Amino acid sequence: MKIVIINGINHKGQTYTLTHKLVDKINGSVKEFFLPKDFSDYCLGCATCIFNGESNCPHHEKIKPLVDALIEADLIVLSSPVYCMHATGSMIAFLDHLGYMWMAHRPNETMFKKQAVVVTTCAGAGKKNTLKDMRDSLFYLGVPKIYELGVALMAPTLDEMKNKKKKKVEKRISKLARKIEKKNGKVKPKFKTKAFFFIMHLMQKNGYNELDKNYWNERNWTKKSRPWKNK
Ligand SMILES: Cc1cc2nc3c(=O)[nH]c(=O)nc-3n(C[C@H](O)[C@H](O)[C@H](O)COP(=O)(O)O)c2cc1C
Numbered sequence: 001m002k003i004v005i006i007n008g009i010n011h012k013g014q015t016y017t018l019t020h021k022l023v024d025k026i027n028g029s030v031k032e033f034f035l036p037k038d039f040s041d042y043c044l045g046c047a048t049c050i051f052n053g054e055s056n057c058p059h060h061e062k063i064k065p066l067v068d069a070l071i072e073a074d075l076i077v078l079s080s081p082v083y084c085m086h087a088t089g090s091m092i093a094f095l096d097h098l099g100y101m102w103m104a105h106r107p108n109e110t111m112f113k114k115q116a117v118v119v120t121t122c123a124g125a126g127k128k129n130t131l132k133d134m135r136d137s138l139f140y141l142g143v144p145k146i147y148e149l150g151v152a153l154m155a156p157t158l159d160e161m162k163n164k165k166k167k168k169v170e171k172r173i174s175k176l177a178r179k180i181e182k183k184n185g186k187v188k189p190k191f192k193t194k195a196f197f198f199i200m201h202l203m204q205k206n207g208y209n210e211l212d213k214n215y216w217n218e219r220n221w222t223k224k225s226r227p228w229k230n231k
Contacts, residue, residue, distance in 0.1 A: 001028035001184050004073035006066065008080030008091030010037045014121040014158055018151060019079040021158075021170075022117065025177035031069045035090035039063055042093045049100035051209060063097050071108055074184055075115050076143065078134040082122030087133035095137045102140040103193075103200045106215045109227035111142035115180055115187055120150045127152055142197075142227070144189040147176055189228050197226065 003023060007016055023030060033039070041059040049057045057063070070076055080087040101108055118134040120127050127150035138146050151169055155161045161169070189197070205222050207213040216222045 001026065001074045001181070002072055003028045003030045003075045003077065004069040005030060005032040005077040005079060006070075006091070006094065007032065007034045008078070008088040008094075010034045013081065014153060015079050015081040015119060017158055018121055018149065018169075019077060019119045022119070022149060022173050022177055023077060025174060026075070026180055028075065031073070033066050033069070035088070035094055039066055039094055039097075040090065041097075043096035043099075049097070050105055051211060053211060054100050057097070059097065063094075066094070067098070067101075071110050073114065075117070075180060076138065077117045077119060078138065079119040080130060080134060082120055082126035082130045085126035085129050087120075087130045092133065095134070098137060098141065102137075103142055103197055104140070104203075105209070105212050107142045107227065109219070112144060112189055112193070112226075112228040113185070113187060114143050115145045115147070115183060116143045117147045117149055117176070117180070121158070122150075122152050124152050124154060139193070140196075142189070142193065144193055144228070145183065145187040147180070149173070149176065194226075197221075 003026065005019060005023060007019070009015065039062055041062060044058060046058070054060060078091065080091040100106060116138045118131045118138070120130040122130070131148045131150050135146050135148065151158070153161055158166070201216065201222055204213055204216040207216070219225060219227070221227070
């Protein structure tokens with residue numbers, strides 16, 4: 001299984017440790033990126049990616065290795081600590097650059113067959129928001145199976161958590177790793193993704209963005225064809 005990890009912070013802290021507790025249990029090859037070290041630009045809001053094509057984005061060359069890795073991967077792992085009740089600014093800045101690949105524009109067909117995990121740690125509060133920050137992007141990119149791994153430490157480190165809680169987390173991780181391995185290559189979109197794609201297909205039939213409209217027409221998605229049905 002090809003795995004890509006996008007870490008929303010440079011350091012190898014508690015969130016990195018939790019992420020690797022999971023990923024190290026999964027058989028596969030890992031590509032890993034750290035933000036902002038490997039990508040640090042803010043979206044400029046020019047909408048060039050949406051209307052003129054992503055290769056014209058001023059940050060295209062810098063973000064390309066990360067996007068290529070997302071497309072190649074069977075499993076996407078987005079990992080961010082909770083900073084001020086949300087994902088890190090670096091993670092959000094990265095995800096802003098993927099808007100053109102959302103189902104509302106030009107989703108990549110490979111996304112509809114992938115699994116993903118969103119990972120976070122916090123001291124006490126904010127894991128729900130942070131997981132949602134990352135989960136939302138994955139959903140709109142078309143990823144059909146998204147797991148959540150969030151831990152409120154209530155302690156300075158994972159190691160210093162209460163024993164009972166530590167064991168519970170370890171058990172959860174092992175179970176999740178087994179599930180991901182079992183489902184590799186077998187996931188399919190559920191009702192929510194299919195319904196959203198259906199609405200987007202109606203929108204693209206009369207779309208105002210030529211680039212998006214042509215993309216959907218070329219793939220026959222404005223008719224009956226669907227990306228998850230491709231061989
Ligand atoms: C700038 C900053 C903001 C934080 N905001 C929150 C917060 O809103 N809620 C919370 O429970 N913990 C918060 N924390 C604590 C971290 O989420 C927690 O220590 C986490 O485990 C750190 O993960 P890391 O070691 O991967 O950076 C914050 C920490 C920092 C440095």
